[in-house]
Amino acid sequence: MIETKDLDIDGVLQAAQKQSIGKAAPTFVSITEQIAWIDPIQFFQAGKGLQENRMFWSSADQSTQFVGIGDAVLLQNQDGSYHQLTNEWEQVLKNSWVDNPYDQYKTGPIAFGGFPFDSDEKVNELWKGFEGSQFRVPTFLLTVENDSAFLTTTVYVKEESNIDELSADLVTKRNQLIHAPEPIFQKNAIVLKHEVDPVQWRELVVKVTDTIEQDDVDKIVLARELQIEFEDICDIGQVLNTLKNTQEHSFVFAWEKDDVCFVGATPERLVKVDNQQLFSTCLAGTSPRGKSLKEDNWYGQQLLNDQKNREEHQFVVDMIKSAVHSCAKYVEIPDQPSLYRLKNLQHLYTPVKAELKKGYTLLDVVEKLHPTPALCGFPRESSLAFIRKFELLERGWYGAPIGWFDQHFNGEFAVAIRSALIDQDKASLFAGCGVVKGSDPEIEYQETNIKFTPMLQALGGSL
Numbered sequence: 083m084i085e086t087k088d089l090d091i092d093g094v095l096q097a098a099q100k101q102s103i104g105k106a107a108p109t110f111v112s113i114t115e116q117i118a119w120i121d122p123i124q125f126f127q128a129g130k131g132l133q134e135n136r137m138f139w140s141s142a143d144q145s146t147q148f149v150g151i152g153d154a155v156l157l158q159n160q161d162g163s164y165h166q167l168t169n170e171w172e173q174v175l176k177n178s179w180v181d182n183p184y185d186q187y188k189t190g191p192i193a194f195g196g197f198p199f200d201s202d203e204k205v206n207e208l209w210k211g212f213e214g215s216q217f218r219v220p221t222f223l224l225t226v227e228n229d230s231a232f233l234t235t236t237v238y239v240k241e242e243s244n245i246d247e248l249s250a251d252l253v254t255k256r257n258q259l260i261h262a263p264e265p266i267f268q269k270n271a272i273v274l275k276h277e278v279d280p281v282q283w284r285e286l287v288v289k290v291t292d293t294i295e296q297d298d299v300d301k302i303v304l305a306r307e308l309q310i311e312f313e314d315i316c317d318i319g320q321v322l323n324t325l326k327n328t329q330e331h332s333f334v335f336a337w338e339k340d341d342v343c344f345v346g347a348t349p350e351r352l353v354k355v356d357n358q359q360l361f362s363t364c365l366a367g368t369s370p371r372g373k374s375l376k377e378d379n380w381y382g383q384q385l386l387n388d389q390k391n392r393e394e395h396q397f398v399v400d401m402i403k404s405a406v407h408s409c410a411k412y413v414e415i416p417d418q419p420s421l422y423r424l425k426n427l428q429h430l431y432t433p434v435k436a437e438l439k440k441g442y443t444l445l446d447v448v449e450k451l452h453p454t455p456a457l458c459g460f461p462r463e464s465s466l467a468f469i470r471k472f473e474l475l476e477r478g479w480y481g482a483p484i485g486w487f488d489q490h491f492n493g494e495f496a497v498a499i500r501s502a503l504i505d506q507d508k509a510s511l512f513a514g515c516g517v518v519k520g521s522d523p524e525i526e527y528q529e530t531n532i533k534f535t536p537m538l539q540a541l542g543g544s545l
């Protein structure tokens with residue numbers, strides 16, 4: 083039996099209401115309790131019954147998993163402003179009542195969400211609902227940290243709130259979630275697959291290599307879209323379960339808005355900050371996995387020694403190094419990349435460690451880093467201008483920071499690649515690759531195909 087403190091939602095809400103009357107402002111209430119361990123996917127599936135927006139996050143080593151149900155707070159910034167987001171979060175916390183006897187990092191008030199790749203991009207039909215940056219504090223947040231589970235319940239209490247009703251409603255929903263039955267999964271079956279402009283895409287790669295020859299640009303990342311249709315409405319829980327079980331060393335995420343959900347399993351950490359300790363990742367340069375150990379090692383060695391891939395990688399290292407330097411006391415970064423192996427492919431990988439200077443927060447670093455040359459190109463301005471002008475799709479949240487931060491701005495962001503936007507019985511998958519001098523359109527095309535594979539398989543299909 084785990085030791086749990088008696089939960090007194092009603093008592094906390096009453097005290098918070100007194101505070102809101104005193105301050106003549108609503109109080110943001112966050113109550114954390116330890117609960118019996120529950121499978122995060124089970125909790126996620128149970129959230130479907132409440133008909134509220136859900137979110138999911140798993141760290142790349144799966145030691146931390148978050149599931150959120152409901153929107154207690156939604157912070158939305160049309161222009162993706164980091165500064166505004168910081169201010170709004172501080173504003174929310176200003177009049178708060180945080181009841182967290184466990185005082186655990188990763189419990190209590192935490193906001194989850196994402197940014198657009200390019201906040202100047204006009205939002206099209208596909209990305210409707212995902213305008214600007216959006217972060218939510220879920221009404222119910224499950225934190226599973228190895229074998230321990232915590233539930234944080236968040237609600238606004240106003241002067242006029244009916245506390246009896248409010249607390250009865252929260253308790254009913256809480257019980258529904260934490261005593262959820264074993265999840266039942268629907269099998270997702272793909273009935274239609276449509277590659278968007280594959281011929282034009284290869285032509286665009288040639289246009290990029292020509293541009294690189296002629297202009298002051300060295301690398302441009304080009305993305306592709308693959309559209310699919312399911313036989314029935316896609317079961318997101320099933321997709322997450324498969325991603326979790328098949329995609330090791332990857333952050334698995336889902337962020338639902340009404341009936342649309344952005345889902346993925348990305349290997350790429352943008353930045354993590356834990357008490358001023360900063361961790362970032364340079365990931366660029368790709369090759370397939372081999373079928374045997376010998377073949378796998380051969381691919382790995384080829385990748386480590388391949389000039390084109392090393393160049394693709396180095397642009398990322400140089401940029402991240404200098405961005406992190408500008409806000410850190412010291413930066414630790416190996417001279418040579420190593421290999422980061424995933425189920426379907428392997429990447430060149432350089433980890434970055436640093437200590438953040440006082441006065442800088444996680445969001446400041448996200449702002450400095452995004453978009454890195456891993457997703458945009460180098461130099462940033464000219465590669466971004468090319469993408470804006472010529473790319474054949476709207477990136478929306480693809481390739482952008484997705485993650486979480488707590489009340490002290492500790493948290494973690496990943497780069498939302500290996501992802502799909504799922505709208506009931508339809509989905510768009512995204513994959514891109516770094517085009518540099520000498521890139522071959524067919525090889526780059528095949529590289530994006532392997533990058534589609536993990537998501538496509540999790541959705542019930544194959545290439």
Ligand SMILES: C=C(O[C@@H]1C=C(C(=O)O)C=C[C@H]1O)C(=O)O
Pocket residue numbers: 303350365366367368394429456457499500512513514515516517533
């Ligand atoms: C753009 C993507 O991946 C990026 C591009 C890579 C490459 O071109 O080698 C490797 C990892 C990522 O930085 C994607 O998966 O969509």
Ligand SMILES: [Mg+2]
Pocket residue numbers: 366367368394515516529
């Ligand atoms: Mg590449």
